[in-house]
Amino acid sequence: MDALSVPDVVNRPASPHLAHIVSGISFYRENGLGLASFRHAAPVALPLLISLGTPFRIALGREPNSGDAQPSFVAGLFPGPVQIESDGRAACVQIDFTPLGAFRFHGGAVADLTAQMIDLGDVLGREGRRLAEMVADAREWPQRFAIVEDFVHRRAVHEPSPAIAAALDALCRSGGTSRIGALATEVGWSRKHLARRFQQEIGVAPKTLAQMLRFHMACGLARSRTGTGWASIAIDAGYADQAHLARDFRIFSGETPTAWAARIQGTDSRMARAAAG
Numbered sequence: 001m002d003a004l005s006v007p008d009v010v011n012r013p014a015s016p017h018l019a020h021i022v023s024g025i026s027f028y029r030e031n032g033l034g035l036a037s038f039r040h041a042a043p044v045a046l047p048l049l050i051s052l053g054t055p056f057r058i059a060l061g062r063e064p065n066s067g068d069a070q071p072s073f074v075a076g077l078f079p080g081p082v083q084i085e086s087d088g089r090a091a092c093v094q095i096d097f098t099p100l101g102a103f104r105f106h107g108g109a110v111a112d113l114t115a116q117m118i119d120l121g122d123v124l125g126r127e128g129r130r131l132a133e134m135v136a137d138a139r140e141w142p143q144r145f146a147i148v149e150d151f152v153h154r155r156a157v158h159e160p161s162p163a164i165a166a167a168l169d170a171l172c173r174s175g176g177t178s179r180i181g182a183l184a185t186e187v188g189w190s191r192k193h194l195a196r197r198f199q200q201e202i203g204v205a206p207k208t209l210a211q212m213l214r215f216h217m218a219c220g221l222a223r224s225r226t227g228t229g230w231a232s233i234a235i236d237a238g239y240a241d242q243a244h245l246a247r248d249f250r251i252f253s254g255e256t257p258t259a260w261a262a263r264i265q266g267t268d269s270r271m272a273r274a275a276a277g
Contacts, residue, residue: 076113
């Protein structure tokens with residue numbers, strides 16, 4: 001591949017003071033080679049993307065078309081494949097919020113972002129449009145990162161309920177294998193009340209997020225255990241059997257496990273984790 005066509009990709013963890021809000025920040029710039037049917041498989045990060053070039057074409061659960069051009073936007077959780085294409089001139093800065101970080105930044109509006117991509121200005125108003133202008137005017141990616149981190153730090157003022165924070169932490173630590181009824185008992189709520197509050201503060205039901213987390217655990221095991229059979233991965237990721245794992249791969253990545261593995265193997269290593277979900 002021509003070195004001039006390879007995109008510039010800079011991935012960076014968030015600064016320590018944002019570690020509980022942001023899972024990562026990235027800068028991406030194409031040099032002639034665009035994305036063709038690139039996909040994120042049910043990502044558990046909620047993005048804020050500032051476009052610095054030709055908008056990406058992005059669709060949820062299907063192939064994008066010319067009407068799916070997405071300029072700067074924010075998005076919520078989507079339990080399915082996010083499919084992306086570009087023309088070789090796309091560029092962006094992207095902040096990935098943790099589920100609780102998204103609530104701290106967006107407040108109760110986070111529920112309205114589920115399975116949606118909404119224009120940055122429509123969500124954040126004049127401040128959002130000004131942010132995009134400042135990032136575009138900055139010359140280097142470290143400056144751009146500093147601008148967006150300062151913006152996030154100033155706006156992340158909403159506090160999630162302690163019960164939701166505790167339930168989410170337990171769910172993440174278990175890799176999605178915790179029983180929802182047990183989580184509800186742990187925080188002193190009914191299962192129905194937990195599901196309602198979880199939907200309000202995280203954007204999806206706890207059962208849905210548990211399935212997404214278990215799927216990602218399976219993806220991580222598959223990437224780290226080359227040559228290991230899918231039946232073994234299914235059991236270790238908390239599935240009842242390989243059939244249940246295959247079902248979740250179809251739901252969240254739109255592929256069979258074997259097709260998913262082949263796609264990841266052919267993905268630029270700097271973007272493979274994003275492609276996996």
